Amino acid sequence: MTSLTYNHFFILSLIVFIIGCFGLFLNRRNMILILMCIEIILLAANINFVSASVFLNDINGQVFSIFILTIAAAEAAIGLAILVIYFRNKGEIDITQINQLKD
Amino acid sequence: MFLVGSFFLFAAFLITTCIFVIFSKNPVNSVLFLVLAFLNSTFLFILIGAEFVGIILAIVYIGAVAILFLFVVMMLDIQITTLMFNIKRYIPLALLFAGIILAEIIYLTVFKTSKENLDTFIRSKNNTEQIGDVLYTEYFIDFQLSGIVLLLAMIGAIVLTHVYRPTIKRQNIESQNSTTAQDRVKLVKINSGEGIKDD
Numbered sequence: 061m062t063s064l065t066y067n068h069f070f071i072l073s074l075i076v077f078i079i080g081c082f083g084l085f086l087n088r089r090n091m092i093l094i095l096m097c098i099e100i101i102l103l104a105a106n107i108n109f110v111s112a113s114v115f116l117n118d119i120n121g122q123v124f125s126i127f128i129l130t131i132a133a134a135e136a137a138i139g140l141a142i143l144v145i146y147f148r149n150k151g152e153i154d155i156t157q158i159n160q161l162k163d
Numbered sequence: 164m165f166l167v168g169s170f171f172l173f174a175a176f177l178i179t180t181c182i183f184v185i186f187s188k189n190p191v192n193s194v195l196f197l198v199l200a201f202l203n204s205t206f207l208f209i210l211i212g213a214e215f216v217g218i219i220l221a222i223v224y225i226g227a228v229a230i231l232f233l234f235v236v237m238m239l240d241i242q243i244t245t246l247m248f249n250i251k252r253y254i255p256l257a258l259l260f261a262g263i264i265l266a267e268i269i270y271l272t273v274f275k276t277s278k279e280n281l282d283t284f285i286r287s288k289n290n291t292e293q294i295g296d297v298l299y300t301e302y303f304i305d306f307q308l309s310g311i312v313l314l315l316a317m318i319g320a321i322v323l324t325h326v327y328r329p330t331i332k333r334q335n336i337e338s339q340n341s342t343t344a345q346d347r348v349k350l351v352k353i354n355s356g357e358g359i360k361d362d
Contacts, residue, residue: 064166064211067271072174072207074267076181078260083185085253092190092236096197099228100181103204106220114211119293122216123302126294129216129223130309134316136228140235141320147239 069111077104091146091153095139102132169210177203190236198229215291 080100087093106125113121147153180200187193201224208217288296298306351359 064170068167068170068174069207069211070271071264071268072177074264075178078264079178079181079185082257082260085256087185090190092232092239093185093193096184096193096232099197099224100184100200103201103224106216107204107207110208110213110216111211114213119297122213122290122294123298125216126219126298127302127305127309129219130313133223133228134312136231137316137320138323140231141323143235144238144324151240153239 066111066115069107069115073104073107073111076107077101080104091143091155092140094155095136095143098139099132099136102128166210170207173203173206173210177207191233194229194232194236197232198225201225201229213290215294 080097080103083097083100084094087097106128109121109125109128113119113125143153146158150157177200180196180203183196184193184200187196201220205217205221205225208214208220353359
């Protein structure tokens, strides 16, 4: 274990991914934390792509990482816009109240 | 040895800050810990030689996305709430995830030791040139499409959050362009001692 291998990065990205998933499951009130957990999950995917690209000496992984970054930025913008109009209409961002469309 | 030590330092920081993002009571603290997590992953990317993606991550995430989160958190009036931490409900899920991590670690460390080493590659170009060679030729269509996605996201965010207020007086460009000189000015001949008669 004296040199850095792909396994280190794979396990790290797995742990970060599972932390993000657990944030999604545990957090049941705050909608903005859900968006942050999605960002963490995308970060884990990025770590996996970039480290695989470096250790396999193939540049395509880093290009895909840039595309993931683009989509993540677009997703954050749209999600926060939805959050802002939801807050403007309801005055709160409690996600347990969102199911009012059913009534 | 320095590389491995730095990796473990930054990885430990990354995992700790990710945990703090989830368990902070105040959403502002969560956003700031998210910034720290992105910074640590930037360090990790630079450590293994992917400088371009690392710096882009710092610029895009820390400079744009996290600050956008911070603005939204400051705009909204969020009451500080604790997590609904019902541990009994999540024990099977936690055990499943723990089992997955354990299986991956055992598989990777015992059965499949990777032979790839960072020192064995000879790089003729630097990282940015390598990405540029591929991004503008092979992935040209995808590059343009990601630009369209960003444009759509921008238009969508503006359309969603834009508030139309009918009380605001605006310029009506169509009616301005369709007026003629006869609508606005008229020539009046004033006779002596009569003045102007109103129509």
